[in-house]
Structures are given as C-alpha cells and as structure tokens.
Amino acid sequence: MNMEEKRAPHVLIFPFPAQGPINQMLKLAELLCLYSIKVTFLNTHHNHNRLLQFTNIQSRFARFPGLFQHESISDGAPDDHPRPSGFLPDLTDVMKMDSHLRNFILNIRDDLGRSPVTCIICDGLTTFAIDVANELRIKSIAFRTISASCFWAYLCYPHFQDDENSDEKALTVPGMENFYFRRRDLPGFSRQFRENPLFSVSVLEFCIKETFNSARASALILNTNEDLESPFLAQIRTKFQKVYAIGPLHSLAKNLRTATKDQTHNHNGLWEEDRSCLTWLDSQPPKSVVYVSFGSITVLTRSQLLELWHGLVNSGYRFLWVRRPGLVSGEEDSDITTGERGFVVKWAPQEEVLGHRAVGAFVTHSGWNSTLESMAAAVPMICWPNSADQPVISRLVGEVWKVGVDMKDVCDRSTVEETVRYVMGGGGGEMGRSTAEIADLVRRSVVEGGSSYSDFQDLVKDLKSN
Numbered sequence: 001m002n003m004e005e006k007r008a009p010h011v012l013i014f015p016f017p018a019q020g021p022i023n024q025m026l027k028l029a030e031l032l033c034l035y036s037i038k039v040t041f042l043n044t045h046h047n048h049n050r051l052l053q054f055t056n057i058q059s060r061f062a063r064f065p066g067l068f069q070h071e072s073i074s075d076g077a078p079d080d081h082p083r084p085s086g087f088l089p090d091l092t093d094v095m096k097m098d099s100h101l102r103n104f105i106l107n108i109r110d111d112l113g114r115s116p117v118t119c120i121i122c123d124g125l126t127t128f129a130i131d132v133a134n135e136l137r138i139k140s141i142a143f144r145t146i147s148a149s150c151f152w153a154y155l156c157y158p159h160f161q162d163d164e165n166s167d168e169k170a171l172t173v174p175g176m177e178n179f180y181f182r183r184r185d186l187p188g189f190s191r192q193f194r195e196n197p198l199f200s201v202s203v204l205e206f207c208i209k210e211t212f213n214s215a216r217a218s219a220l221i222l223n224t225n226e227d228l229e230s231p232f233l234a235q236i237r238t239k240f241q242k243v244y245a246i247g248p249l250h251s252l253a254k255n256l257r258t259a260t261k262d263q264t265h266n267h268n269g270l271w272e273e274d275r276s277c278l279t280w281l282d283s284q285p286p287k288s289v290v291y292v293s294f295g296s297i298t299v300l301t302r303s304q305l306l307e308l309w310h311g312l313v314n315s316g317y318r319f320l321w322v323r324r325p326g327l328v329s330g331e332e333d334s335d336i337t338t339g340e341r342g343f344v345v346k347w348a349p350q351e352e353v354l355g356h357r358a359v360g361a362f363v364t365h366s367g368w369n370s371t372l373e374s375m376a377a378a379v380p381m382i383c384w385p386n387s388a389d390q391p392v393i394s395r396l397v398g399e400v401w402k403v404g405v406d407m408k409d410v411c412d413r414s415t416v417e418e419t420v421r422y423v424m425g426g427g428g429g430e431m432g433r434s435t436a437e438i439a440d441l442v443r444r445s446v447v448e449g450g451s452s453y454s455d456f457q458d459l460v461k462d463l464k465s466n
C-alpha cells in the first residue's frame with residue numbers, strides 16, 4: 001500500500017446501539033460513501049446480525065465497492081441474553097465497550113491490507129470513544145442524534161433543576177427565552193419519565209454527563225438545521241468548537257440519491273418491515289388514514305394502549321398502527337383487535353408510509369427521527385411524548401412550528417378522539433399552512449445553497465483534511 005492510500009480518509013462510525021442512532025448514522029455513512037470517503041460502520045454483534053437479517057444493508061452498500069465495511073464488536077452480553085426493547089444492551093455494558101473499540105482500531109492499524117482510521121464519528125452517548133480516539137491520536141467528532149433544543153436543554157440542566165414550582169411557569173434559560181417551556185416539557189420531568197422503567201434518574205444523569213463530554217471532540221454533528229432550530233444552535237455554538245447541522249439526514253440522503261438517479265429502497269430497521277401496509281394504503285382515499293407509531297423503544301401499559309385504541313376507533317377515522325413486539329409492557333395485547341377501519345403491522349416502512357397520499361396525520365411519541373420524517377412529508381402530528389427528548393420536541397411541534405398538537409400528559413380516549421378529529425379536520429387551517437411551510441424549509445435546507453447542504457460540504461472537507 002502506498003503512502004497516498006494510507007492518508008486517504010477512513011471514518012469509523014460508531015452508533016449507540018439503538019434504532020434511532022443506527023438509522024441516522026447509516027444515512028451519514030451512505031452520504032460519506034457518495035463523497036468517496038471510506039467508512040467502517042461498527043455495531044454491536046447483536047445489532048449487526050439484526051441488520052443483516054432484516055435489511056438490505058449488503059446490497060445497498062454494494063454500489064460503493066471498497067468504500068464500506070460493516071463490522072461489529074461485543075456489547076458485553078451473549079447474543080441470546082435478553083435485551084430491553086429487543087436490541088438495547090445494558091447501559092453499564094455499553095460503557096465497558098471501550099476496550100473492544102480500542103482493540104478493533106488497533107487491529108485495523110496493524111492490518112497492512114487496510115488503511116488506518118483517520119476519524120471516529122461516535123455517538124454523543126458513547127463519549128468514551130472520544131477518549132479512545134485522543135489516546136490513539138485520531139480525530140473524533142461526536143454525533144448526537146437528538147434535537148438541538150434537547151441537546152441545549154441538557155446543557156442547561158444546572159439552571160433549572162431546583163425550580164420545583166415551575167410546572168406551568170416559563171423557564172428562563174439562555175436560548176429558550178422566546179419559547180414558553182415549562183418544567184414538564186423538559187427531559188426527566190414529564191410524568192411519563194417517572195413511569196418509564198427504561199429512563200431512570202441515572203439514565204437522565206448519564207445523558208446530561210455525555211452531553212457535556214461531547215465537547216471533548218473536535219466537532220459536533222446534529223441532525224437538524226438552521227431554519228428549524230437556529231436559537232438553540234447559536235447557543236450550542238458558544239460552547240462547541242464546530243457544529244455541523246446537517247439534517248434532516250433522510251432528506252439530504254434522498255436528495256443526493258435523486259441527484260445520482262439511485263432508486264435503492266433503504267431499510268435501516270432492526271425489525272422486518274411489513275410492506276403489506278403500503279398496499280392497504282393504496283386502497284384508501286387521500287389523507288384519510290391516521291398513522292400511529294411509538295418508535296423503537298417506547299413501552300406502553302395495557303391501559304394506555306386501550307385509551308389510544310378507543311380514542312382512534314371513536315374518532316371514526318381509518319388508522320394504520322405499528323405494534324412492534326414489546327410495545328406493551330409485559331402484557332398480552334392480541335385481544336385488542338383493529339376493528340373494520342384499522343390495519344396493524346409489527347414494523348412499517350415509515351418514511352414511505354408518511355410520504356403516502358392516504359396518510360393525513362401521525363400519532364407519534366415525538367422521537368426526533370419520526371418528527372423530522374413527518375415534517376419533511378408535511379404530515380401534521382398528534383404528539384404523545386414519552387421520555388428523553390420527546391417532551392421538548394412535542395412542545396416545539398405544538399407551540400413553535402405549529403405542525404401538530406402536544407397531548408403531553410393527557411392521553412385518555414376522549415382527548416385522543418378530539419385531537420384526531422381536530423388534526424384530521426385541518427387543525428383550524430393554520431396547521432395545514434405551517435406543515436406546508438416547514439416541509440418547504442426542510443426541502444430547501446438540503447439542496448445546494450441550503451444550510452444543511454453547505455454544513456455537510458464543510459464536514460466532508462473536514463474529514464478529507466487529514
């Protein structure tokens with residue numbers, strides 16, 4: 001191998017082992033390959049196998065010969081060990097993956113047939129990878145897959161943690177003055193947070209700590225854009241050396257795929273997609289269906305599921321509902337049938353569903369990916385946030401972007417019914433206008449001249465400047 005080859009950029013992408021981060025980082029990997037940057041995508045063994053089983057990852061990246069490698073390291077638990085939500089390893093195990101990561105990079109360095117890693121793009125929740133990179137004198141960039149607003153909220157935690165009486169009061173935190181955030185809009189204070197076994201106080205503390213630790217990397221990537229979150233991005237830029245706001249990544253990737261006439265259907269899921277729902281949607285009238293999905297991690301109780309189900313059925317609208325395995329906590333839900341107007345799948349091709357002409361609204365847990373996908377497709381949202389960044393996002397959806405309704409704590413059948421009717425009925429007119437405007441902003445940000453497009457070009461330059 002000659003010296004020129006050795007200096008070629010080679011990026012190691014290391015996502016947090018969860019659906020949302022894997023989804024976003026695979027899109028980033030694809031974009032970097034399109035710009036001729038070599039990528040090694042490093043998963044846990046468990047998720048690596050799931051991607052091989054359920055997605056077209058191999059054929060999808062086959063068009064980049066010599067540029068993409070999909071590899072894996074142990075997450076500390078045997079493959080048949082039960083994982084919460086089916087794929088998420090124990091957090092304490094994740095934090096112990098640093099030695100596997102170090103050995104993996106050293107093995108590549110010692111392999112004369114491979115070019116050494118020149119930059120690690122790690123998840124902002126696995127900042128031990130930044131320490132490993134520093135120790136091995138490799139550049140590192142943190143990619144945090146939450147919204148900029150939530151990232152900033154984590155950085156501001158010391159400001160509002162003691163303000164016990166501010167459930168309804170506006171919180172005055174730098175960058176948030178113009179937004180009427182209440183305490184219960186923040187990660188960790190919502191009612192759902194206290195009830196959700198996956199998000200304890202120690203998980204919240206971990207998220208805050210990792211947010212601060214991300215500043216040790218040479219740059220930060222966020223899957224957002226200036227038009228959506230400029231006040232928060234401006235604040236984050238005061239604390240981080242460089243911030244690349246390159247989102248929505250799925251729109252950027254779609255745009256570049258169209259430019260290169262690539263028709264590949266990209267499935268990033270850790271479950272098998274059921275595409276029969278697209279055929280069902282084909283037979284429905286335009287904007288007549290409510291799409292319902294709570295992402296990959298959220299767990300509902302049986303009574304929450306029942307309230308949602310009654311609300312949907314009573315609204316009189318047709319619905320397509322994703323009930324992934326494990327959605328309902330420890331209980332059997334097969335007796336809750338769909339009725340005449342419903343269609344249920346275990347996992348849907350969500351981007352395609354949201355882009356389908358028959359879908360008129362999205363009942364969502366306000367995960368950041370789902371929110372971006374809905375905004376890009378101009379589908380208004382009915383938000384029932386659960387935890388993590390979701391209460392912040394749903395507040396912005398309802399109050400700032402005005403592309404949906406934030407149901408927050410209340411999710412009884414009559415609220416669901418009323419909200420579905422309101423949103424499916426046009427949301428008072430204003431919501432239709434703002435969803436179209438936001439979709440247009442998103443579209444313009446990812447084409448040449450747009451902010452995300454140019455931040456992405458800067459990131460590519462950064463990665464090529466070794």
Ligand code: UDP
Nearest residue numbers: 020295296297322347348350367368369370
């Ligand atoms: N998703 C999907 N099919 C489904 C449900 C979800 O492809 O049936 C995808 C969705 O498109 C999104 C991701 O899973 O990209 C969920 O990410 P999000 O940030 O919304 O929620 P999380 O799973 O992290 O809570």
